[in-house]
Structure formats: C-alpha cells, structure tokens
Amino acid sequence: xxxxxxxxxxxxxxxxxxxxxxxxxxxxxxxxxxxxxxxxxxxxxxxxxxxxxxxxxxxxxxxxxxxxxxxxxxxxxxxxxxxxxxxxxxxxxxxxxxxxxxxxxxxxxxxxxxxxxxxxxxxxxxxxxxxxxxxxxxxxxxxxxxxxxxxxxxxxxxxxxxxxxxxxxxxxxxxxxxxxxxxxx
Numbered sequence: 001x002x003x004x005x006x007x008x009x010x011x012x013x014x015x016x017x018x019x020x021x022x023x024x025x026x027x028x029x030x031x032x033x034x035x036x037x038x039x040x041x042x043x044x045x046x047x048x049x050x051x052x053x054x055x056x057x058x059x060x061x062x063x064x065x066x067x068x069x070x071x072x073x074x075x076x077x078x079x080x081x082x083x084x085x086x087x088x089x090x091x092x093x094x095x096x097x098x099x100x101x102x103x104x105x106x107x108x109x110x111x112x113x114x115x116x117x118x119x120x121x122x123x124x125x126x127x128x129x130x131x132x133x134x135x136x137x138x139x140x141x142x143x144x145x146x147x148x149x150x151x152x153x154x155x156x157x158x159x160x161x162x163x164x165x166x167x168x169x170x171x172x173x174x175x176x177x178x179x180x181x182x183x184x185x
Contacts, residue, residue, distance in 0.1 A: 045166055067155045073123055116157045118143065124154030
C-alpha cells in the first residue's frame with residue numbers, strides 16, 4: 001500500500017499503468033472462470049439484478065415472496081432478536097497438516113435435500129400447523145419442535161426442484177460457466 005500511495009503522490013503514470021494491469025488480470029480471471037456468464041445465468045434463473053447476484057437471500061426473496069403473496073400471505077419483517085434457533089450442522093475448525101485415511105464428504109446439497117424431503121417451507125409450516133395432529137397425518141410431515149409441514153401447500157421444495165433441474169440441464173449441456181463455478185465453490 002505504501003508503494004501505491006507513493007505512486008499516487010509522485011508518479012501518477014506508473015499508478016495508471018499498475019491499475020490497468022490490475023484490470024487486465026481481473027479480466028483474465030473472469031474469462032478463465034466464466035464468472036460473468038455464470039452471474040448472467042443466475043440472474044436469469046432468480047430475477048435478481050446482476051450486481052446483487054451473490055445474495056442468496058435476495059434470490060430466495062425474489063423467487064418466493066411473489067408466490068407467497070399470490071396465496072394471500074404477507075411475510076413479516078423478522079428481527080434477529082425474535083428468531084428461534086433451530087439445530088444445524090456442526091462445522092469443525094480445520095487443523096492444517098497432512099493426514100492418512102482422510103474422508104472428505106460433500107454436503108453442499110444437504111440443506112436443499114432436507115427441504116425437499118421434509119417439505120420445509122414457511123407457508124407450508126403455517127398451513128401444516130392448521131391441521132389437527134393425529135387427524136390429518138396423511139396431509140402433514142412432522143417437523144422440529146412440534147412443527148409440521150403441509151404435504152401439498154408449499155413452494156420452497158418446488159423452487160429447489162426447478163433450480164436443480166436448471167443445474168442438471170447446464171451440466172448436461174457442458175456449460176463452462178456452471179462447470180467452472182461449481183469447481184470454485
């Protein structure tokens with residue numbers, strides 16, 4: 001940083017040359033990883049603006065809320081102090097080193113799989129809780145802490161299915177943007 005500050009004060013042409021080289025290198029990274037193509041494809045799938053493409057919460061909101069509203073529901077604004085903690089996966093801190101007999105497990109799709117299997121969905125929870133326990137077991141899927149999810153009135157499992165199908169099509173078409181990005185994430 002000291003060198004950059006010195007160029008700014010004393011040698012602006014060198015600073016400009018340095019900045020241009022930075023741009024060239026970033027452009028090469030984008031070309032090699034097909035990052036821009038990936039971002040554009042994700043924008044097409046989620047409807048989220050290109051400059052917000054990294055936000056999975058924004059993508060969820062953009063895909064889910066219109067469906068929720070068409071079902072005559074409005075999502076409340078939740079504040080962190082009102083959130084109820086649910087159990088999740090444990091992530092160990094990594095310990096650097098070389099090891100024998102190491103098993104690496106990929107749980108990248110674990111949460112989407114759980115959502116699809118147990119029909120987890122905010123509206124599905126509300127609709128599921130309306131069902132009388134013991135009387136409508138064929139219409140409900142048991143959840144955590146007494147929650148139950150409606151077997152047919154939900155959106156999230158279907159949204160995930162749609163996105164997975166789009167991913168499968170990209171894989172089948174050998175789309176470089178998807179393949180390169182998958183290896184990076």
